[in-house]
Amino acid sequence: MTQYFFILADSELELVPSEIVNERCILNNARARGKAPERMLLDASHHHPAFGKLPDSERRGRPDIVHFFLLLCVDSDLSAEGKLRVFVHTRNNDVIAIKPETRLPPHYPRFVGLIESLYEQRVVPSKENPLLELRQGIQLDALVNAFKPDAVIAMSADGEEVPLVEKFSSIKAERVAVIIGGFSKGDFKSDLSKLKARKVSLGKRMLKVWTVTSKVLSAIEQAEKAPPTATPKPSKSRRAPKKKAK
């Protein structure tokens, strides 16, 4: 069985940075939520007036992207079959590990609250039941290498444009790391050259992170079902008998 590791890399998830913690929109939002400003997640939609003072302001504060990515992953067939482990890596090299049995809140404000609790407690819901776990100061290459992957695929606009199902079917590996950028604009901040990653592009059109995630999941699920490297019989149906990709 091939084990897949999905890493949402350089995702725009962070607490409100200290340099804007006293901005009016932050303070107002903190008061409305009954939270300390520095314990809130930065949110481009709520905190936009303060973003002028932040570098990279056009891409920061997007917990919504992380939320959708995780909702798609944890409900996928791949995860249900025990073949997927999911990790969120952030711009500040924070890493969140998500246990496959986690039931994430589909409601965005609740998800934000959950991640804020995670930043306070390091594990949620509890140490005895660590469904989500936060570790800090872990660079992307250290995270990926920790999985001891036989193959690393990075979804990247400057990668090779190759059909995804074929790509995943052709991989002969027991441990496959898949890197998806967790940002809406720009490029990876992490240095991908430190990883022996095969870069794969989904084409010219700029896709949302959830679209990329959905395509990657579907391609792997299909590659796992019917690897096209096997010679297909010239029949009406293209489905090969269910077998493993390796």
Place this chain on the structure above:
Amino acid sequence: MTQYFFILADSELELVPSEIVNERCILNNARARGKAPERMLLDASHHHPAFGKLPDSERRGRPDIVHFFLLLCVDSDLSAEGKLRVFVHTRNNDVIAIKPETRLPPHYPRFVGLIESLYEQRVVPSKENPLLELRQGIQLDALVNAFKPDAVIAMSADGEEVPLVEKFSSIKAERVAVIIGGFSKGDFKSDLSKLKARKVSLGKRMLKVWTVTSKVLSAIEQAEKAPPTATPKPSKSRRAPKKKAK
């Protein structure tokens, strides 16, 4: 070219119903948001304490499902290629038509605000530029029949379990309606028997609406690329030259 019509059916999107409009949690939420209670969307997460008084309380108040469904649809290849029109049908037979060029807010609270505006104005952002349009009192069968579909597929747990790519490849039709249930629990409230729908199931596991949506989009996109009804050549690659499904 095949034109696809996606309908999120019986989705749990509605304004706060009059029977709970004076409940404390509703009034508190309305005050915090500076909104009239009856102009807010019902939200299971915010308004749960009042749900005991509502029939079907275990499934109601899920704008998040509609949000995620729409985000996946509008960013899909199918939509980008002009082959997809998307409609939301609700438990109260409200219908929201979404123009393909709509850029929906990925931020959930903003999406809720947008739909609340839609319920006040019937079109948003404006009559001159009706990206979202609301019509009321349209039953599911009337909506689907209005598209004059040659084929209707309904994703349903009690349907035939058949591989989706094969299913969509085998459809010889110019106008295909695809019905996806917009609820987290239970079954369709609308009477599907009024439609000549072929029911298709994705298997035993109860899937989230976004997973179903993602699978249907991927299957159609793949069927459009390489219909398996064409006799495949016994080569290493299973890709047929890009051509239309019909």
